[in-house]
Amino acid sequence: MNTCPAQEELLEFLDNDLSPQDNVRIQAHVEGCARCRAELAAFRLSWQMLDKDVAPVLGPGFTDAVMSRLRQEDFPISKQLKNRLGPVLWLSLGAFMLTGILIVVGLSGRQNIEASLRPAVEPSRQEEARQALPLEAMEPENSFDELPLPEVAEPAPVMMPVPIPVAPVVLPFLAQTDSDREIIEDLDLFEKMEMVQKMELLKDIDAVEVMEEIAS
Amino acid sequence: MDPAQVDIDLMSRVAQGEESAFPQLVERHKTRVFQLAWRFLGERTEAEDVAQEVFVKIYQVRTSWQPSAKFTTWLFAITRNTCLKILERRRPMVSLDANVRSGDETFGRQLADANMPTPAEKAFKDEEAALVRAAIDGLPAQQRMAVLLSRFEEMSYDEIALQLQTTPKAVKSMLHRAKVDLKKKLRNFLCI
Numbered sequence: 001m002n003t004c005p006a007q008e009e010l011l012e013f014l015d016n017d018l019s020p021q022d023n024v025r026i027q028a029h030v031e032g033c034a035r036c037r038a039e040l041a042a043f044r045l046s047w048q049m050l051d052k053d054v055a056p057v058l059g060p061g062f063t064d065a066v067m068s069r070l071r072q073e074d075f076p077i078s079k080q081l082k083n084r085l086g087p088v089l090w091l092s093l094g095a096f097m098l099t100g101i102l103i104v105v106g107l108s109g110r111q112n113i114e115a116s117l118r119p120a121v122e123p124s125r126q127e128e129a130r131q132a133l134p135l136e137a138m139e140p141e142n143s144f145d146e147l148p149l150p151e152v153a154e155p156a157p158v159m160m161p162v163p164i165p166v167a168p169v170v171l172p173f174l175a176q177t178d179s180d181r182e183i184i185e186d187l188d189l190f191e192k193m194e195m196v197q198k199m200e201l202l203k204d205i206d207a208v209e210v211m212e213e214i215a216s
Numbered sequence: 217m218d219p220a221q222v223d224i225d226l227m228s229r230v231a232q233g234e235e236s237a238f239p240q241l242v243e244r245h246k247t248r249v250f251q252l253a254w255r256f257l258g259e260r261t262e263a264e265d266v267a268q269e270v271f272v273k274i275y276q277v278r279t280s281w282q283p284s285a286k287f288t289t290w291l292f293a294i295t296r297n298t299c300l301k302i303l304e305r306r307r308p309m310v311s312l313d314a315n316v317r318s319g320d321e322t323f324g325r326q327l328a329d330a331n332m333p334t335p336a337e338k339a340f341k342d343e344e345a346a347l348v349r350a351a352i353d354g355l356p357a358q359q360r361m362a363v364l365l366s367r368f369e370e371m372s373y374d375e376i377a378l379q380l381q382t383t384p385k386a387v388k389s390m391l392h393r394a395k396v397d398l399k400k401k402l403r404n405f406l407c408i
Binding site: 007008011017041042043045046047049050051052053054055056057058062063065066067069070073 | 238246264267272396402
C-alpha cells in the first residue's frame with residue numbers, strides 16, 4: 001500500500017474505531033511506513049503527555065468550608081424561590097402593589113363622587129322626579145329648540161316638563177350590581193332634575209319678559 | 217457496593233433532609249471536581265471557588281434531584297457550566313494559536329510567560345507540565361472540556377456528548393481536532 005491514510009483514519013485506528021478490515025489494512029501500512037509510525041507515536045505520546053500536567057490537591061479544610069458556607073447561607077425554601085425567581089418576583093410584587101393602589105384610589109374616588117352627589121338631591125325631590133319622569137318615558141328626539149313658548153295675551157299655561165334626552169352612560173364593568181344600577185339611576189334622575197329646574201327658570205324669565213313687554 | 221450506587225444512596229439521603237450525608241458526598245468528589253475545574257481554568261483560586269460553588273448548587277437543588285442518571289454525570293454538568301460562567305467573566309485572553317503558527321521559538325517564549333512560569337532553576341518536569349498546561353489552555357473551551365473528560369475522567373463519546381449536550385459523532389470529531397492540535401503544539405517536546 002503506497003498511499004498513507006488520512007490523520008482522521010490514524011486517529012480512528014488508535015481509538016479502535018475502525019472496522020476489522022480497515023484495522024488490518026492500516027496495521028499493515030503502518031508496519032511498512034516510518035512516517036505513519038511517527039505520526040501515530042506523536043498522537044499517542046501527546047495524548048499521554050497530558051498526564052504531565054499534574055493537578056494540585058485540595059486542602060483538608062475544603063469540605064468544612066463548603067458546609068460552613070451552606071450554614072451561613074442557610075437556604076430555606078423562600079430563599080431558594082427568591083433566588084430562582086429573582087427579578088420576576090420583584091416585578092410581580094411591584095405590579096401587585098400598583099394594582100392595589102389603583103384599586104384603592106379608584107374606589108375612594110368613586111365613593112367621593114357618590115358622597116358629593118347624594119346630598120344635592122333631596123329624597124322627596126328624587127321621589128317627585130321619579131314619579132314625574134319615569135325612565136321609560138324618555139324621548140330622545142325632543143330638545144330645547146322645540147319648547148313651546150306661551151302666548152303673550154293669554155295666561156301662561158301650565159307647562160308639563162319636557163323630557164330631556166339623556167342617554168344613560170353605563171360602563172359594563174360598573175353596572176354589575178343592583179347598587180351600581182341604583183347609583184346610575186340616581187345620577188340620571190339628578191341630571192333630569194337639573195334640567196327641570198333650568199326649564200322652570202327659563203319659563204320664569206319668559207314670563208318676566210312677556211310682562212315687561214305688556215307693561216311697555 | 218458500586219460507586220455509582222453509593223452516590224445515589226448518599227444523594228437520596230441528602231434529598232430527604234439528612235444533612236450529615238452531604239459531607240460524605242463532598243469528600244467523595246471534591247478532588248475530581250476541583251481538578252477538572254483547575255485543568256479547565258488553569259487557576260487554583262478560581263478552581264476552588266468553582267468546586268465550592270458546585271457543591272453549594274447541588275445542596276440548593278437537593279430536593280428536586282431525581283436518580284435518573286449517574287450522579288457524576290450531573291456533577292460534571294454542573295462543574296462544566298460553572299467553569300464556563302467563570303470563563304465568560306474573564307477578560308479576553310490572548311490565544312496561543314496565533315503564537316504556535318508564528319513558530320516554535322515564539323511559542324516557547326510565550327509558554328514561559330504563561331500562568332505557570334518556569335524559573336530557570338526549575339526542573340524539566342515542571343517545564344513540561346507548563347507546556348502541557350499551555351497547550352490545553354490553547355484549545356477552544358468545548359474541545360478542552362471534551363479532552364479533559366476523555367483523558368482524565370475516561371468518559372466515552374456518549375457520556376461526553378451528554379455532558380456537552382451534543383452528539384457522540386460531534387464529540388469524536390471534536391476530540392480528533394483537539395488531538396491534532398495538541399500533537400502540533402507538543403511535537404517539539406516529544407521524544408520520538
